[in-house]
Amino acid sequence: MNSVQAETIKQHSTALFYAPNLPVELLSQYQRVIVEADNVKPEELTALHQGGASVLAYLSIGEIAPSRKWYKSVKPAWILGKNRVWDSEIMDLTNPEWRHFIIEELVAPLAKQGYDGLFLDTLDSFQLIATTDEARNQQAEALTQTLNEIRTQYPQLKLVANRGFEVMPHIAPLLDAVLAESLYAAWDNAHQRFHPSKAADTEWLLQKLQALQKEFKLEIIVLDYLPPEERDAAEKLAKRIEKHGFVPWISVASLDIVGVGMKPTAPKTFLLAYDSVQESQIPPLPYAAVEAALSKHGYKLHRHDIQTGLPIQALTGRYAGILSFLPFETQSKAYQNWLLQQHRAGMLFQALLPSASLPDSTSGKRK
Structure with missing residues (x-):
């Protein structure tokens, strides 16, 4: 048939x-x-x-x-x-x-x-x-x-x-x-x-x-x-x-x-990982500007405080990508491993500061 x-x-x-x-x-x-x-x-x-x-x-x-x-x-x-x-x-x-x-x-x-x-x-x-x-x-x-x-x-x-x-x-x-x-x-x-x-x-x-x-x-x-x-x-x-x-x-x-x-769905929400403890000690970050920039293109922003734990579920297909201001090298191994795992699973990651970038394991450079 x-x-x-x-x-x-x-x-x-x-x-x-x-x-x-x-x-x-x-x-x-x-x-x-x-x-x-x-x-x-x-x-x-x-x-x-x-x-x-x-x-x-x-x-x-x-x-x-x-x-x-x-x-x-x-x-x-x-x-x-x-x-x-x-x-x-x-x-x-x-x-x-x-x-x-x-x-x-x-x-x-x-x-x-x-x-x-x-x-x-x-x-x-x-x-x-x-x-x-x-x-x-x-x-x-x-x-x-x-x-x-x-x-x-x-x-x-x-x-x-x-x-x-x-x-x-x-x-x-x-x-x-x-x-x-x-x-x-x-x-x-x-x-x-x-x-x-x-x-x-x-x-x-x-x-x-x-x-x-x-x-x-x-x-x-x-x-x-x-x-x-x-x-x-x-x-x-x-x-x-x-x-x-x-x-x-x-x-x-x-x-x-x-x-x-049958009906491919493109997620329209970005997950922004932040740390409420660390950020209480620094000047306010421009979350409103990030959210406004995404909104112009039809996207939403979901903020996730890593102090409440890292998402245990796979995020592929659920979010359009992950955003973060968090300096990668100073974060816990749990955060680093989680972010690298999500990235390997096909999740787009956008660092909002140079220090938040993922390390390039092959060259030692940041990306």
């Missing part, structure tokens, strides 16, 4: 962001935003809705990680085995108590909080444990029953599945869209590296996704991975994915940056 044939399937620009402190202004420009609900404040969810975005919460159906706050509520009888790659438990979907827990303890609170849908992950993890056709069929039927119950109790919720090709014949009629990772660009979690997808893997996945479009008329979302500093490459990759009639999102594995999607 080519992009012309796929046009009959309504597409929604989509962003995925799992970190806390959501860049609401940027994310709300997308029609669909997939988040990790544990990291979303109520006011952020409200703001996304006010911006016009439909917000879906991540929900793992077939696996749970020990980091989940409700992990201790899980009974041993609900567990099939272990996924050692991700250090998570693979769940027994045929266990009625586990299915009840999913709907009453996980889905119900999300619906009550006002989420518009669910991003369903690990749907076919049982394949790692179930070794017979009978066992696999039992798990697939239980999965279908679970999704049917969610649809019945919460018909307003949109359901997006992460892959799940093995169970797709059972669940496709219940879904609004399917997401697949690593069509062209992948992340190797075992070796912690980005790499191009193998040509054979790309062709196999492309055929699978096109078949879903054709047979089930499902919207397809593709999540590919590139280093944050490769922004131009990400934009080209997003357009390549769009040509297949798929909705693209290019990000990093932690999904904590504003990636590149």
Whole structure:
């Protein structure tokens, strides 16, 4: 199926962001935003809705990680085995108590909080444990029953599945869209590296996704991975994915940056790093002049006092750049490492004084 044939399937620009402190202004420009609900404040969810975005919460159906706050509520009888790659438990979907827990303890609170849908992950993890056709069929039927119950109790919720090709014949009629990772660009979690997808893997996945479009008329979302500093490459990759009639999102594995999607967003805010303690001992700096100069070009200024701590989240895609008057050499190692790390990740840095410039590690000069 080519992009012309796929046009009959309504597409929604989509962003995925799992970190806390959501860049609401940027994310709300997308029609669909997939988040990790544990990291979303109520006011952020409200703001996304006010911006016009439909917000879906991540929900793992077939696996749970020990980091989940409700992990201790899980009974041993609900567990099939272990996924050692991700250090998570693979769940027994045929266990009625586990299915009840999913709907009453996980889905119900999300619906009550006002989420518009669910991003369903690990749907076919049982394949790692179930070794017979009978066992696999039992798990697939239980999965279908679970999704049917969610649809019945919460018909307003949109359901997006992460892959799940093995169970797709059972669940496709219940879904609004399917997401697949690593069509062209992948992340190797075992070796912690980005790499191009193998040509054979790309062709196999492309055929699978096109078949879903054709047979089930499902919207397809593709999540590919590139280093944050490769922004131009990400934009080209997003357009390549769009040509297949798929909705693209290019990000990093932690999904904590504003990636590149169907509707590229250029951040219009600069972060200005300052130190309230140091600056109390010197004449006032011309912040108003900086803010006025940015405003003339349609930009905003967000001041961040490093005395409150350095931003722990990646800033790529969130800010147009970082500004600072702070003399680099006299700052703490924490500040120096943070600024260099952000710069290596592709963040523009503008020193507002010569002494604030970054050192050139190759020549000893400042830049």
